[in-house]
Amino acid sequence: MGFYTLSGKPRWACAMCGMYSSRKFSVKRHINNLHDGIGNIVSFIDYIACRRNGTYFPNPIPNYLVKQTQTVAPNNRPLDVMKDELFRTALRKSFGYT
Ligand SMILES: [Zn+2]
Numbered sequence: 357m358g359f360y361t362l363s364g365k366p367r368w369a370c371a372m373c374g375m376y377s378s379r380k381f382s383v384k385r386h387i388n389n390l391h392d393g394i395g396n397i398v399s400f401i402d403y404i405a406c407r408r409n410g411t412y413f414p415n416p417i418p419n420y421l422v423k424q425t426q427t428v429a430p431n432n433r434p435l436d437v438m439k440d441e442l443f444r445t446a447l448r449k450s451f452g453y454t
Pocket residue numbers: 370371372373374375386387390391395
């Protein structure tokens with residue numbers, strides 16, 4: 357898991373830009389400071405799973421996400437939803453949440 361390099365478990369993430377922290381108030385403060393208080397705090401698991409689906413980042417989509425979004429997003433079939441659940445479960449386990 358290359359993106360997991362910070363100390364402490366990332367539990368909360370900023371849906372606007374992907375900043376994450378183990379402490380919810382850090383993300384809240386970040387949103388207040390950088391996004392004028394406009395932004396959603398999402399659980400890190402949901403953030404990762406939804407970023408994979410291209411759910412967050414409505415507009416504009418950062419360049420580094422476009423390729424990923426285009427290859428992953430077009431079809432949202434039931435099988436994909438099932439895969440997502442498996443993906444989330446695997447993530448939770450790998451982070452030791454369960
Ligand atoms: Zn942010």
